[in-house]
Amino acid sequence: AQSVTQPDIHITVSEGASLELRCNYSYGATPYLFWYVQSPGQGLQLLLKYFSGDTLVQGIKGFEAEFKRSQSSFNLRKPSVHWSDAAEYFCAVGAENSGYALNFGKGTSLLVTP
Amino acid sequence: DGGITQSPKYLFRKEGQNVTLSCEQNLNHDAMYWYRQDPGQGLRLIYYSQIVNDFQKGDIAEGYSVSREKKESFPLTVTSAQKNPTAFYLCASRKGTGPYEQYFGPGTRLTVT
Numbered sequence: 348a349q350s351v352t353q354p355d356i357h358i359t360v361s362e363g364a365s366l367e368l369r370c371n372y373s374y375g376a377t378p379y380l381f382w383y384v385q386s387p388g389q390g391l392q393l394l395l396k397y398f399s400g401d402t403l404v405q406g407i408k409g410f411e412a413e414f415k416r417s418q419s420s421f422n423l424r425k426p427s428v429h430w431s432d433a434a435e436y437f438c439a440v441g442a443e444n445s446g447y448a449l450n451f452g453k454g455t456s457l458l459v460t461p
Numbered sequence: 462d463g464g465i466t467q468s469p470k471y472l473f474r475k476e477g478q479n480v481t482l483s484c485e486q487n488l489n490h491d492a493m494y495w496y497r498q499d500p501g502q503g504l505r506l507i508y509y510s511q512i513v514n515d516f517q518k519g520d521i522a523e524g525y526s527v528s529r530e531k532k533e534s535f536p537l538t539v540t541s542a543q544k545n546p547t548a549f550y551l552c553a554s555r556k557g558t559g560p561y562e563q564y565f566g567p568g569t570r571l572t573v574t
Contacts, residue, residue, distance in 0.1 A: 356501070379560040381562060381563075383565075388549075388568070388570070389567060389568065390465075390551060390565035390566050390567045390568050391504075391551065391553075391565040392565075393562050393563075393564075396562050398560055437503060437504070439504075441560055443560065445506075445509075445517075445519075446492060446509050446511045446517065447492070447555060447559075447560050447561070447563075448494055448506045448509050448519060449494075449496075449504070449506070449553075449563060450506075451496075451503040451504040451505075452503055453501060453502060453503040454501075454503050
């Protein structure tokens with residue numbers, strides 16, 4: 348069965364510092380991978396996605412992620428964090444055999460300090 | 462503007478009552494999904510539908526029911542059989558039949574007392 352693990356429940360970074368959020372997945376076939384962001388009490392917004400091809404994908408708001416098949420990872424990065432990046436971040440994997448429904452990690456809460 | 466609407470944003474019900482959450486999309490998407498979000502649990506799939514008049518159970522379908530009579534609408538009913546219905550409910554949609562991304566609505570927070 349597919350699963351997604353986000354090892355870090357909370358992360359605190361200083362504004363202007365770099366960020367890396369970890370995501371590991373377990374899935375037999377080629378995974379369809381996503382990162383979403385959620386502000387409190389809101390819906391989810393897509394940051395970026397990976398289906399195939401170039402393993403380094405660029406997303407919105409200056410985020411990027413790298414797919415590493417050997418490590419079953421899809422970590423999210425940003426070179427310089429802004430205070431407005433404080434939110435909950437979710438990694439998800441979609442599978443063809445379940446109508447591409449998403450299997451989510453439990454999320455990482457990002458706090459940005461001045 | 463195209464998008465997904467969920468109404469109401471906040472919903473309060475007494476225990477033992479059924480309640481229906483609305484989800485409408487004008488994106489002309491084929492597939493629609495319902496997820497439940499609890500603190501620290503991420504999102505879990507309740508039901509999904511890939512075409513009109515067809516839907517499948519997700520991981521936590523017990524105590525819930527859905528219908529898909531129109532392409533743009535996918536209402537979720539939380540029945541009295543759902544043991545712990547208080548949660549944040551999110552609806553999403555996806556175009557086509559391939560691995561496209563899902564677009565999410567703003568969510569409905571349901572509180573049952």
